[in-house]
Amino acid sequence: xxxxxxxxxxxxxxxxxxxxxxxxxxxxxxxxxxxxxxxxxxxxxxxxxxxxxxxxxxxxxxxxxxxxxxxxxxxxxxxxxxxxxxxxxxxxxxxxxxxxxxxxxxxxxxxxxxxxxxxxxxxxxxxxxxxxxxxxxxxxxxxxxxxxxxxxxxxxxxxxxxxxxxxxxxxxxxxxx
Numbered sequence: 001x002x003x004x005x006x007x008x009x010x011x012x013x014x015x016x017x018x019x020x021x022x023x024x025x026x027x028x029x030x031x032x033x034x035x036x037x038x039x040x041x042x043x044x045x046x047x048x049x050x051x052x053x054x055x056x057x058x059x060x061x062x063x064x065x066x067x068x069x070x071x072x073x074x075x076x077x078x079x080x081x082x083x084x085x086x087x088x089x090x091x092x093x094x095x096x097x098x099x100x101x102x103x104x105x106x107x108x109x110x111x112x113x114x115x116x117x118x119x120x121x122x123x124x125x126x127x128x129x130x131x132x133x134x135x136x137x138x139x140x141x142x143x144x145x146x147x148x149x150x151x152x153x154x155x156x157x158x159x160x161x162x163x164x165x166x167x168x169x170x171x172x173x174x175x176x177x
Contacts, residue, residue, distance in 0.1 A: 025115035025124035030057075031088040031131045032076040032170050034106070035099055040152040041176065042137055043072040044097065046164070047148040055096060056146060067148065071164030074171075075099065085131035093133075097150075098141035103133035109173050111166060128166065132174050 035042035046052075048064030056063070057078035066073070075097035079088045089103040109130040115122035140150050153161065158168065158177050171177045 023124065023127055025122065025126040027127045027129065029079045029085075029129050029131070030076055031079060031085050031092055031133060032074055032167070033089060033093050033097065033099070033103055033133050033135055034074060034171070034174065034176060035093070035097065035135045035137045037137050037139075037152055039156070040154050041074065041158060041171070042097070042099070042140070043074055043151060043153055043158075043161075043163075044147040045070070045072055045149040047146055049146040051144075051146040063146070066164045069162060069164065071162050072153075072167075073164055074167050076165075076167065076170075079131075089131065089133040093135055096144070098144055099135060099137055100141075101135050101137070103135045106132045106134050107174060108132070109170060111169060111173075113166070130170055132170060 046063045046066045048060055048067050050060060052058045052060045052063040055077070057080075075092050077088070077092050077096060079085060083091075086105065089105070093099040093101065093103050109128075109132060111128040111130065112125040113128070115124050115126050118126070137152075140152060143150055155171075155177050158171060161168075163171075168177070
């Protein structure tokens with residue numbers, strides 16, 4: 001593999017003459033909804049369901065693992081191919097979480113993590129590009145089959161909660177906790 005300094009984050013079919021390279025450890029584009037009411041944030045506890053790979057962009061067996069760990073998540077999924085972040089935020093808020101309203105763009109975050117966190121002997125870093133949105137909510141929507149629980153939690157308590165998939169990192173970088 002060529003050194004990182006000779007590769008560009010232009011993703012697509014590998015073609016060095018066009019400066020297009022793919023990351024060995026993967027790249028994820030995701031939208032996160034910080035749904036809040038006052039000083040509280042809306043979080044959900046996953047339930048292993050066939051909806052995860054179809055609607056949530058996440059393998060069912062990993063959603064089951066989050067469920068068994070007792071992890072909480074904000075409404076978030078990967079973007080669909082060629083989907084705009086704004087459209088993804090609306091899809092996630094309305095279809096995935098059952099929330100009403102129009103998410104407001106807040107920021108873009110970039111996180112890298114060692115690929116070995118997921119695959120024991122893997123090399124390289126996984127790269128997450130996170131589009132963060134905020135949405136004011138009045139209450140908790142009707143629970144969806146892919147969630148076992150939904151609640152509004154004070155931001156001060158989130159620091160001590162088990163949050164999955166780097167969601168606490170997103171809240172920290174955005175200044176919520």
